[in-house]
Amino acid sequence: MTDRKAQLAANLARVEERIASSCAAAGRRREDVTLVVVTKTYPASDVRILHELGVRHVAENRDQDAAPKATACADLSLTWHFVGQLQTNKVRSVAGYADIVQSVDRLKLVTALSAAAVRGERELGCLVQVALDAESGERGERGGVAPDGVEELAAAIDGAPGLRLGGLMTVAPLTGEYAGRQRAAFERLMEISSRLRAGRPAANMVSAGMSGDLEDAVAAGATHVRVGTAVLGVRPRLG
Numbered sequence: 001m002t003d004r005k006a007q008l009a010a011n012l013a014r015v016e017e018r019i020a021s022s023c024a025a026a027g028r029r030r031e032d033v034t035l036v037v038v039t040k041t042y043p044a045s046d047v048r049i050l051h052e053l054g055v056r057h058v059a060e061n062r063d064q065d066a067a068p069k070a071t072a073c074a075d076l077s078l079t080w081h082f083v084g085q086l087q088t089n090k091v092r093s094v095a096g097y098a099d100i101v102q103s104v105d106r107l108k109l110v111t112a113l114s115a116a117a118v119r120g121e122r123e124l125g126c127l128v129q130v131a132l133d134a135e136s137g138e139r140g141e142r143g144g145v146a147p148d149g150v151e152e153l154a155a156a157i158d159g160a161p162g163l164r165l166g167g168l169m170t171v172a173p174l175t176g177e178y179a180g181r182q183r184a185a186f187e188r189l190m191e192i193s194s195r196l197r198a199g200r201p202a203a204n205m206v207s208a209g210m211s212g213d214l215e216d217a218v219a220a221g222a223t224h225v226r227v228g229t230a231v232l233g234v235r236p237r238l239g
């Protein structure tokens with residue numbers, strides 16, 4: 001094994017252990033939580049190693065980095081998640097490789113993603129990104145729609161050709177009433193998810209939790225955790 005592979009294997013094993021013990025503590029089955037490894041800023045060679053180590057879900061947050069990486073890894077069987085703030089002029093590119101866009105937070109994006117999916121003859125899974133610190137009618141600083149805007153976006157995705165509503169995503173807020181209260185934030189997201197699922201049982205994905213707070217997310221009921229640093233190391237630059 002190369003040094004890098006050994007390092008990633010050891011990191012993955014530690015993350016796996018954290019997820020497994022959180023599931024056990026919460027009385028949940030391990031297979032009900034999917035690990036999505038956030039590979040942003042790391043090279044395609046790392047994605048390849050992760051695939052060899054059994055990872056099947058990867059996430060990226062910038063199209064400029066993600067597009068060439070996805071092309072370089074096109075031979076691998078991977079589900080690509082897009083988790084970054086998305087400009088409409090990048091949508092066509094993202095729709096070419098992403099399977100799931102987790103950061104849908106405005107109607108214009110729904111329209112653009114739908115057009116790109118139809119044109120590319122692909123079906124795109126969409127999660128509505130919720131900003132728990134955003135005021136009614138506004139968006140969060142790191143993207144996301146305020147909780148009272150979720151229903152409108154969900155209905156738009158439901159009605160959009162080429163799109164499939166998968167559920168919800170959030171990033172624990174750094175400001176507002178949930179700052180420093182990840183567990184409470186993720187429980188709030190679960191409440192919003194329950195309401196969403198009432199009429200749409202298939203929209204059952206709940207993406208929450210990162211390297212620092214995945215335990216809180218699993219305890220609250222997340223189905224997907226997005227882990228970067230704890231698997232790949234501290235990122236060389238902001239991303």
Ligand SMILES: *Cc1c(COP(=O)(O)O)cnc(C)c1O
Pocket residue numbers: 038040061083084171209210211212226227228229230239
């Ligand atoms: C970078 C990123 C992550 C992973 O964060 P880590 O703290 O490195 O685990 C998760 N979600 C989103 C939206 C991100 O941009």
